[in-house]
Amino acid sequence: MIESPDDAHPGPPPSSIWGDETPVVDAVVGWAAQRVVTASDPKWTARPASELAAATGRTVTPEGIGHDEALRLFREVLAPATRAQDDPLNLAYIPAAPTRAAISFDLATSAANVFAGYWESGAGAIHAENQALAWICTLLGWPQTAGGVFVSGGTTGNLSALVAARHTAEQRHGRPEGRWRLACTSDAHSSIRAAARVMDVDVVEVPGDELGRLTGERLDAVLRDSPGVFAVVSSAGTTNSGVVDDLAGVADACERHGVWLHVDGAYGGAGLAAPSVRHLFAGIERADSFIVDPHKWLFAPYDACALVYRQPELARAAHAQRASYLDQVDRAEWNPSDLAVHLSRRARGLPFWFSLATHGTDRYTAAIERSIATARVVAETIDDSEHLTLCFAPHLSVVLFERVGWDDEQYRTWSTTLAKDGVILCLPTQWQGRTVLRLAFVNPATHAADVLAALESLR
Numbered sequence: 119m120i121e122s123p124d125d126a127h128p129g130p131p132p133s134s135i136w137g138d139e140t141p142v143v144d145a146v147v148g149w150a151a152q153r154v155v156t157a158s159d160p161k162w163t164a165r166p167a168s169e170l171a172a173a174t175g176r177t178v179t180p181e182g183i184g185h186d187e188a189l190r191l192f193r194e195v196l197a198p199a200t201r202a203q204d205d206p207l208n209l210a211y212i213p214a215a216p217t218r219a220a221i222s223f224d225l226a227t228s229a230a231n232v233f234a235g236y237w238e239s240g241a242g243a244i245h246a247e248n249q250a251l252a253w254i255c256t257l258l259g260w261p262q263t264a265g266g267v268f269v270s271g272g273t274t275g276n277l278s279a280l281v282a283a284r285h286t287a288e289q290r291h292g293r294p295e296g297r298w299r300l301a302c303t304s305d306a307h308s309s310i311r312a313a314a315r316v317m318d319v320d321v322v323e324v325p326g327d328e329l330g331r332l333t334g335e336r337l338d339a340v341l342r343d344s345p346g347v348f349a350v351v352s353s354a355g356t357t358n359s360g361v362v363d364d365l366a367g368v369a370d371a372c373e374r375h376g377v378w379l380h381v382d383g384a385y386g387g388a389g390l391a392a393p394s395v396r397h398l399f400a401g402i403e404r405a406d407s408f409i410v411d412p413h414k415w416l417f418a419p420y421d422a423c424a425l426v427y428r429q430p431e432l433a434r435a436a437h438a439q440r441a442s443y444l445d446q447v448d449r450a451e452w453n454p455s456d457l458a459v460h461l462s463r464r465a466r467g468l469p470f471w472f473s474l475a476t477h478g479t480d481r482y483t484a485a486i487e488r489s490i491a492t493a494r495v496v497a498e499t500i501d502d503s504e505h506l507t508l509c510f511a512p513h514l515s516v517v518l519f520e521r522v523g524w525d526d527e528q529y530r531t532w533s534t535t536l537a538k539d540g541v542i543l544c545l546p547t548q549w550q551g552r553t554v555l556r557l558a559f560v561n562p563a564t565h566a567a568d569v570l571a572a573l574e575s576l577r
C-alpha cells in the first residue's frame with residue numbers, strides 16, 4: 119500500500135496556504151496601510167547587529183513565533199533600525215520619495231503574484247509596464263520601436279546594457295585583437311566599473327572637463343587611439359555632483375567611431391520630464407541604451423530601474439535564455455526576461471505605472487521641477503553667504519558647497535551630530551580633491567526654508 123504523504127509527514131496542512139490566514143493578512147496589511155500615510159521618523163537609524171540580536175532574540179524557530187510577535191518585532195525593533203528614505207530632510211546619497219499611490223500599488227503587485235518574464239504568463243502586467251516605459255522613450259525622443267524592461271536597479275541596468283553593447287559589437291566586427299574596453303570618465307557611477315569587472319573588460323578613462331563632464335572632443339581623441347572600445351558610458355546626472363555630460367558631442371563621437379552609446383540617467387534621467395533642464399539632455403535621442411531609476415527621482419518605491427534600448431532586438435540577441443522547457447513558451451509579443459541579465463521577475467514597474475497613470479505626467483513634471491527649484495533657491499542662498507561657498511550652480515538637483523575654513527573632521531562632526539538628532543541628513547563628499555558638503559533633492563516635500571534653517575548651524 120502506498121503511504122499517503124499526509125500519514126508520513128504530519129505537519130502543516132497542504133490545503134490553502136497553511137490554513138486560515140485572515141488574521142495575518144489583516145495585521146500585516148493594516149500595518150502597511152498605516153505606515154504609508156504616516157510621516158517617517160528621521161531618528162530611525164541603523165543599530166549594531168549585537169543590539170538587534172539582543173532585542174529580537176531568535177525569530178526563526180522550528181515552531182514559529184507567530185505573526186503577532188513577528189510583526190511586533192518588525193514594528194518596534196526592526197523598522198526603526200532602518201533609515202527613513204522619504205524624510206524631507208534626508209538629502210544624502212540619492213534618497214527616495216515614493217508617492218502613496220506607488221507604495222500601495224507595490225502591495226497590489228505582490229498580491230497579484232505575476233511572473234512577468236514572458237508575455238504568455240504576464241501579458242497584462244507587462245502591457246502596463248510597457249506604457250510606462252513608452253513614456254520614458256517619448257521623453258528621450260526615441261522611435262516607437264524602442265522598448266525595454268524594469269530591472270532591480272541601475273547596477274543591473276547598466277550591466278545589462280553593456281552586455282548587449284558588447285554582443286552587438288562582436289556580431290558586427292568580431293572580437294578585437296586585444297581586450298574589450300568601455301570608455302567613461304572617472305565620475306561615471308561605481309556600477310560601471312563593477313560591470314566591467316563582471317564582464318572582464320577594461321575601462322578607458324576619458325578625462326572630464328572642468329566640471330568632470332564627458333565631452334565629444336576628449337572622447338573623440340580617446341576613441342581614435344583605443345581599439346576594442348565597444349561602448350561609451352555617459353552620465354545624465356552624475357550621482358556625486360548632478361552634472362550632465364555633453365551628450366550631443368558624445369553622440370557625435372560615438373557615431374563617428376561606430377560605438378554604442380549608453381546613457382546612465384539612474385538619478386538624473388528624471389530631469390527629461392522637466393522643461394527647465396531638458397536642454398541639458400540634447401543629443402540623448404541618439405543614444406543606444408538608457409537607464410533611469412524610478413526609485414530615485416520618479417517617486418516609486420524600491421526597487422525599480424527602467425532600462426530601455428533603441429533597438430530591443432539587439433538586447434534580445436544578447437540576453438535571451440534558451441532551455442528545452444523555456445523554448446515551449448510562446449515568445450510572441452514582448453518578453454522582459456529576454457532583455458537583461460535575469461529570468462524570473464516580478465512586475466516591478468507596476469507601482470511606477472500605477473502612480474503615473476493615477477496622477478498623470480503633468481504632476482510628475484511639476485514634482486520634478488519642484489526639486490530643481492528647491493535646489494536653486496538653496497544654492498543661491500549659499501552663494502550669498504559669507505561663510506559658505508557654492509562649488510557651482512546646480513545642473514539638476516544636487517548642490518555641492520563648502521564651509522569656509524573647515525577641515526574633514528569638522529565636516530564629519532557637524533554631519534553626524536545633525537543626523538543623530540534627526541535635524542538633517544547632509545553628508546560630506548569629495549569634489550575635485552576637496553571635501554565638500556552635498557545635498558541631493560528628489561523629494562517634493564522638502565522645503566528650502568527648512569534646509570536653510572538646518573544649515574544655520576554651519577555658521
Ligand SMILES: *Cc1c(COP(=O)(O)O)cnc(C)c1O
Pocket residue numbers: 212270271272273274276307309353355356357382383384385386411423
Ligand atoms: C544610483 C545610481 C546607479 C546605481 O543604481 P542602483 O539602483 O543603486 O543599482 C547607477 N548610476 C547612477 C548615475 C546612479 O545615480
